[in-house]
Structure formats: C-alpha cells, structure tokens
Amino acid sequence: MNFKDLAELAADAKDRPILSLFETPGRATQFSRRFDGLYFDFSKTNIDDKTMSALLSLAQNTDVAAKRDAMFSGALINETEGRAVLHSALRAPDSVEIRVDGEDVMPGVVATRNRMADFTKDVRSGTFTGQGGRITDVVNIGIGGSDLGPVMGVKALSSYHDGPKIHFVSNVDGAHIADTLADLNPETTLVIVASKTFNTIETMTNATTARDWMAKAVSTPGDQFAALSTADDKTAEFGIAPERVFGFEDWVGGRYSMWGPIGLSLMIAIGPDRFMEFLHGGAAMDAHFRQAPLADNLPVLLALVGIWHHQGMGYATRAVLPYEQRLERLPAYLQQLEMESNGKRVAMDGSDLQTASGPVVWGEPGTNGQHAFYQLIHQGTAIVPCEFMIGAKGHEPELDHHHRLLVANCLAQSEALLKGRSLEKARELMAAKGFKDGELERQARHRVFPGNRPSTTLVYDLLTPYRLGQIIALYEHRVFVEGVILGLNSFDQWGVELGKELAIALQPVLDGKASAEGKDGSTRALIDVIQSA
C-alpha cells in the first residue's frame, strides 16, 4: 500500500455516498472506538472496510509502531536537529526510567516538577510576594509553543482556577503588552518569561518592556520575574535568580512543551494537584498509544482519517470545532501543532515529499462558527472535513438547558453534513411557501445542501484536567503518526527561520540607519510608504 494506491481508493470513494455505508448494520460501532472516557466516532467519513485495511497497511508499511517505540526509547529521531523527542517524559510517572544518551532523564524532570510545585504553592499561598504583598496577577510572556499551550490550557480549565489571575502577552505589537499591563499593579504582579531559547525577539522585547514597567514602581524588579527556558546563561544575564529559573532539555520541542516548565502559569492557576491530573491524562494516552493495536489506537486512527482526507481525498483544510467555549484557543493550538510539525515539503532523507504535506488546520468553537463560516462548510464548493468535539456534560449544572442546546447543535451539524438536503426536498419547501415554476426552481436550488461531507466527533464526559491531558496527548501523537506516514520530520521548524532573519536585517533600514538597496521593488515601496506616513 502506498500513496498511489490510496489515490485510487479515493477516486473510487468520490461518488460513494457516506450515508450508504450506514446500510451495513453496526457501522457506528465498527467505526468508533472508546478509550478511558473518550469516544471517537469516525463513522461519518467515507472510510469503509477496504479503505480501513488499506490505511492500516499504510501505517504498517511506514513502520509507525517501530518509529513510535524509537521515540519513546529516547532515540535521536529529530534527525535534522540531532535530538531525541521526549516531551512524554515530562508527564511520565516519577518511578519510570527514560534514558537519553545512556542517562536517565527522570530525576531531573521530577526535581524540576517539584521545584515548580513548591514555587506555585508559595505564590498561591502568599509565601512568595511582590513588593506590594501577595501576588494578584501573573503575566506569561512567550510566543508560539511558549504561549499557545499555556493560554489554551488556562482557558480550557478556567472552571478549576483558584489562583491569581493569569494574563498572556505574545505579540511584539506594543498594543498587546500595553493593554495587558494597563490595569495591573506592578507591586503585586509576577512576570514569567517563557522562552525555550531565551532568544526570541518578540519575547525578549516584551520581557524588557515589562521589566522597565516594573522598575518604575519596584526597587528590584528581577525579584518578581521567573524564567522558563533551556538557556541558563541567558536567564542569568537578564537578571533572574536561578531559584526562579525552571529549565528543560532540548528534547522538548516548543509546541510540545506545556507539560513541563512552560506550563507553570497553568500550574499557578489550578494548583499542582490539578496540574498533576493533567499530566496523568497525557501519560494515560501515552500508554494507550504504545500498547493498543494499530486498529484500536486512537492517535493512529485520527492520523489515518487525516491522511485519508488530505492526502487521499485531496481536501485542503481541516476544521477543528470544539463545542466547548473554554476550548476557544484549541484550534490555534492545534494549528501550530499540525502546521509547524507537518508543513514540510522535504522528506526526512532530504528528498522531495512524495505526497501533499500536512493540511491547513483552522477552527472556532461551536456554536459561534455556525454563524460565521459554516455556510461555506455546508454549501461551498470546497469540502472541509470537520472534527467536532463535545463534552457530555458542562461545568454549569444550573445551566444544563444551555448544554443540551449546545449538544443538539453539535450533533445537528454532523447530521446535516452527512445527509444534506435534496433538490426534491427543497422544491417541496418552496412549494409550501407558495413559489411556482421557474422561481420555485431558482429558490429551491439555493436551499439544497449537497451533504456527503465528512466529519468525526470526539465525545468526552467532562473537560477535567485529566481529560484535557488525554486530548492534547492524543493530538500530539496523531501529528507524529501523520508525520511518520508522510516520511518527514515533525519536530523541526526551519520554515520559520528566513522571516526571522529578514526581520532582523530590516530593522536598521526601518530605523533609518541602513539603505533599502538590494530589497525587491515591492519591499522598497512599502518601506517608503511607512516611513513617509
């Protein structure tokens, strides 16, 4: 089985109504899986038995199981950076041994985790104070993986918050930090500088601005700063004492880092015990991914559905649609996870990729998206596979009628995508409204839903820290499996480098200290317009 065979299967499937697959009794059971409080339904896709076994053999032929084991063993599978990939160690139980280059990394992981917990307890209890007393506000300054994970997690688990208020600054646009700091008291604010490299220009610019802001009111601002980084030398240079520096190793990629020090803001928000539950959820998904047969393995199944839709059927994008307001940043988080990991045109061995790279991932929480872009999803010419998510319960029992409406909307959308509405039915509706002849036909055509549009639904009971941990690890491993099948390295991100280099080179030009000579005509004109405004 290879990508050419997959394309042939997809060509056969193009005209097959998904609804017809439900004529086989038991389809919903056969094309769904349960694991530890999660239910993944992929029966509303155009995958039948034959497609499923072809996809599974693709996973076998590309050595998914062996590569998964290599990742967990600490092998240097990030070959373009010469690194292991062991973010799973950050959520592993204290008692296990995980070796990189022969050395057990777990004592270091556990020691840092314990230091984070001690610091968190001090901040939450008021043992650690600012110049003006107990910490009321925490500002996490970071970008990309040093922002999206914590910001997503803090919002997702807001019903568990019992610590200080948490704020996030990521954009180098001064508006972001100005608006965030405007209402804060520097004397009771803790600033966390989250940067794996401690070198990212956006983060370091914001961190310096925050330190200047604090210095106006606080005699030793460095005392109200903490750092989350792999670069001890740079954190010391910035003036942050080692006891408030929480380090991690280069085998944790930025977009996979919220399980360790980068998750400090989340730990401060919900407390160390809840944070541990989040880690346990991730560890449970790791165990499932390592042990379950490929055909019952949730990350593998999500990956195969993704490969079928994008590389097989040729659908360009994937919408992630959580029916859970608190998961409002999940689409952005998954966008980085998928697009920074698998948005690559070169295979691990340096050759051209033999198929399309990973898809565009986007989305918004339901029901808001329904009143924005679902029009295109239902009636546009592009087919967008939709990945719905819904909790069986919400955290507001007193507002249960809201939740039932939310669930009804979620299920209605996947049903509408599956079944659509025929021209015949639309004609009946228009006739009932009194339309006749040509006008009836014209109006009816606007009301047709082609249907036969694929979707999956992930159901969980309640969005607890444990569930969130499971869901995030599920998606991490899904992206890994997709990357293995595509034959690329999901753990580097060379594609962000060129823009960074050019931005640094443009700064002296914008400062008026260097000429724009050598720049292309468009860039020169844009510089002129901006400088003369």
Ligand code: F6P
């Ligand atoms: O955008 C590139 C990137 O390297 C991401 O992978 C990373 O999450 C982000 O920048 C932030 O990097 P750092 O944590 O080193 O500041």
